[in-house]
Amino acid sequence: MAFKKVLCFLILLVSSLALGQAKTIEIGIVTDNDLYTSSKNDMYYTNGLEVFYRHLAKEKGPKIHKTISEFRVGQYIFNPRSIKSEPIEKNDRPFAGYLFAGAGKSFFYENHSLLKVDVRLGFIGSNSFAEEMQRGFHYFFNYESVEGWKHQIRNAIVIQSHFLFSKKIFSEQDTPVIDFYSQTKTDLGIAFTGISTGFLTRIGFKKLVPIYDSNFYGASANKDARQIKSEFYFYIMPSINFQLYDVTIQGSLFNDKSPVTYDLIPFRFNGEAGLKYQKNNLNLSYAFIYKGKELKHDVNTGYFYGSIGISYLFD
Numbered sequence: 001m002a003f004k005k006v007l008c009f010l011i012l013l014v015s016s017l018a019l020g021q022a023k024t025i026e027i028g029i030v031t032d033n034d035l036y037t038s039s040k041n042d043m044y045y046t047n048g049l050e051v052f053y054r055h056l057a058k059e060k061g062p063k064i065h066k067t068i069s070e071f072r073v074g075q076y077i078f079n080p081r082s083i084k085s086e087p088i089e090k091n092d093r094p095f096a097g098y099l100f101a102g103a104g105k106s107f108f109y110e111n112h113s114l115l116k117v118d119v120r121l122g123f124i125g126s127n128s129f130a131e132e133m134q135r136g137f138h139y140f141f142n143y144e145s146v147e148g149w150k151h152q153i154r155n156a157i158v159i160q161s162h163f164l165f166s167k168k169i170f171s172e173q174d175t176p177v178i179d180f181y182s183q184t185k186t187d188l189g190i191a192f193t194g195i196s197t198g199f200l201t202r203i204g205f206k207k208l209v210p211i212y213d214s215n216f217y218g219a220s221a222n223k224d225a226r227q228i229k230s231e232f233y234f235y236i237m238p239s240i241n242f243q244l245y246d247v248t249i250q251g252s253l254f255n256d257k258s259p260v261t262y263d264l265i266p267f268r269f270n271g272e273a274g275l276k277y278q279k280n281n282l283n284l285s286y287a288f289i290y291k292g293k294e295l296k297h298d299v300n301t302g303y304f305y306g307s308i309g310i311s312y313l314f315d
Contacts, residue, residue: 022223023281024056028311030074036306037288043081044093044303045291047134050074052311056221057105065108065212068221070118073101077130078248081299085148092299094260095152096248097130098191099123100160108212108219112168112181116217118161124191124247125155151259156252160189166200166217177204181211183237190254191247196270198239205232215276215283220313230280236273241292242266249295262300268292274307285309 032048034041050072057067078096085091104118122128131149138146163186170180181200187193202208202216209231212219216235243266251258274287287307293300 022056022315023313024221024223025314026052026054026218026221026283026311027314028052028054028283028309030307030309032076032289032305032307034303034305036286036308037304041304042079042083044078044294044300045076045305046079047077047137048074048307054218054221056223063109063111065110066219066222067108068106068218070104070106070218071102072104072118072120075099075128075130075133076248077134079134079146080148083144083146083148085151088151088260091148091151091260092297093295094249094251094258094262095131095149096124097126097128097133097152098158098248099128099130100158100191102160104162106218108217110212112211114164114166114211114217116162116164120158120160120162120189120191122158122160122191123155124158124252125153127155153248153251153261154255154257156190156247156254158189158191158247160187160191162187166211168211169199176207177233178202179208179211183239190252192243193245194241194243196239196241198237198270200235200237203234203236205234206230208233209278215278215285215311220278220283220311230278232275232277234273234275236271238269238271241268241270243268243294246294262295262297264295265293268294268302281313283309283311283313 030050034046052072054068054070057069076098080091080093082090100120100122102118102120106116108114134146166181166183169182179202183200184197186195209229243264249262251261269292271290272287276285290304292302
């Protein structure tokens with residue numbers, strides 16, 4: 001009898017320690033593709049891939065709930081409407097690739113506001129390996145071959161920074177399953193320069209997790225695994241974008257060798273809606289993203305694509 005009591009005590013002790021272990025590291029992947037919304041919609045921003053590593057940082061101020069550091073590598077691929085764009089006049093958007101690596105920090109405040117900052121270093125042009133990536137993808141899935149990459153934006157090294165600030169609003173309108181935030185994002189660099197502002201609404205299928213512990217902005221990591229709560233919610237985020245510069249459309253600031261470039265339409269409407277889910281160590285997400293018309297060309301239009309994310313928390 002005494003042995004059974006000791007055994008039960010040890011099992012309970014181990015279980016409680018396991019449940020209380022910190023989950024301070026998050027590793028994940030985000031994949032973007034227009035095929036995630038429609039098999040017939042294949043144009044402009046045609047594919048994106050990002051791999052990230054996040055960890056809960058030790059820095060914490062009197063008003064800061066948590067600080068998370070992040071490292072990320074990724075590649076974006078842009079095409080005209082038709083992948084059979086060997087004739088240069090069919091290029092209603094330049095072929096372009098962007099390969100980057102970056103690091104950043106996110107500061108989550110007790111008042112439910114957020115500041116994210118990151119810096120990236122990368123390549124535009126053939127050094128991004130976008131052509132090889134797309135050709136390999138089409139070959140593997142037996143899709144049509146791509147023609148026209150010889151017209152792509154020429155090589156350039158880019159340094160890029162991103163700033164995002166989000167703040168809770170309409171608190172008096174909140175319920176346990178709905179909340180509202182303003183969001184402003186600024187891009188500064190020699191790849192993209194612009195500003196976007198809009199609103200985020202989360203609508204929960206269960207009680208919402210506070211934004212400083214939610215997976216929406218990547219705040220799932222926690223020192224105590226017992227504080228990691230499950231969540232499942234729908235969100236919608238319309239925004240207005242004012243774009244000053246886009247290297248994938250206008251070419252490099254430091255050379256004019258790209259054979260196809262266009263002037264920007266500076267003001268655009270963008271929209272995003274999706275689902276996010278977290279259970280124990282697993283995070284899942286799906287988003288439908290719409291981008292307004294970006295450049296001055298009679299055939300060019302607004303476009304949309306899907307984004308799928310998956311990540312896992314570790315000790």
